[in-house]
Amino acid sequence: MVNDSGQLYTMEGVAAGVIMLLTAYIVISTTSIYTPGDTHIPDMQLEQLGSDVLAMMDTPDREGGTSQLVGFVKNGTETCGGNDLRNEFLTNCKMRAGDEDTKLRAQVYLSYRRTDGTVNTTPLSLPDPEFTGRENAVRVTRWVQLDGILPGIPDIEHSSRPRAVLVEVLLWRA
Amino acid sequence: MACMNEDGQWIVLMGLLTALGLFFLALIINQSALVGQTTAEGVLEFPKNDIRDLRSEIFDVYDSYGTLHAQGRLGDVEEDIIRISLERKNAVVHFGNDTPQDVSGRDLHPVTIHYNNGVTEYDEIVYY
Structure with missing residues (x-):
């Protein structure tokens, strides 16, 4: 059954096979495969969502008004x-x-910031009982300007100067 | 190859093809572990939201420039932003404004903004 003739056909066959494999490789490599490395993508989306929501909450309803976010932060x-x-x-x-x-x-x-130059970070909301610290949390932030005396915020000095504070939100899926 | 046993050429040929196929499959699997990771990391690492937020905050500060300047509190707010940025965002931030200039018939302040978190450096002069 096997003889010496037809090597050219064999070579052609091999060449065709290589071309088909290359085609398959190019086709497969154009689609993405979900791998553990891709868990960054939901993080990215969560971060964008959180940032957008904070930006939306920091937008006043009308010209010259205060935003909802400032109202919440003021009460500490x-x-x-x-x-x-x-x-x-x-x-x-x-x-x-x-x-x-x-x-x-x-x-x-x-x-x-306190007068001595140190930066103090304090939780504003009650700690989540399920939070272990090992969650894949993302952090979104928003600058807020406050004025007046703020008795609701722990440890803040009671001088009524205008100040810029940073609201940080840890966001995760349980 | 002459005078050697020439049986089993099909087996050798199929073996070669299978080996080539496996080689390409291994290449694909090797690549797939990295698909999307570098992209997502690049996007996560780039502080787009930090810079946007900083810009809008600086514009807010200059919106109330008159009041803050009259109270002598401009420096306080500036220092708040600089110190908190360094402490909480690991970013060196600097900003300032200059005398107003005439831009297309409007008096606008040139506001310089500098941001550097060690990976991304951002500098801007914006007429506000």
Whole structure:
């Protein structure tokens, strides 16, 4: 059955095979394959979502008004403060078509500068009981300008100077 | 090759083809582990939102420039932004404004913004 003739056909066959494999390789490499390395992409999307929601909450309803975010931050840890900020933030995050995203969690922190130059960071919302610290959380931030005396914010000096503070939100899916 | 046993050429040929095929498959699997990672990392690493937020905050500061300047509190707010950026965002930030200039018939302040977090450096002069 096997003889010496037809090597040219064989070579042609090999060449055709290599071309087909190359084609298959090019076709397959154009589509993406979901791998563990791709978990960065949901993180990226979560970060963008959080940033957008903070930016939206920091936009005043009318010219010259104060934004919702400033209103929450001003009250610090008191009523209508950090916890309500977190709830409102999460409600806004979930306000889109599709999945209800009930696993979304957030924690709000506030950073401000004291007179001695140190920067103090304090949690504004009550700690999430399920938070272990090992969650794949992303951090989104927003600068806010405050004025006046702010008794609701822990450890802040009670001088009524205009100040810029940083709202930090840790956002993760449980 | 002459005078050697020439049986089994098909097996050798198929073996060669299978080896080539496996080689390409291995190449694809090797690549797939990195698909998207460098892209996503590049995007996550680039502080787009930080820079946008900083810009809008600086514009907010210059919106209330008159009031802050009259109270002598401009420096306080500036230092807030610089110190908190360094402490919480690992970013060296500097900004300032200059005397207003006439730009197309409007008096606008040239505002310089500098941002550097060690990976990304951003400098801007914007007429605001």
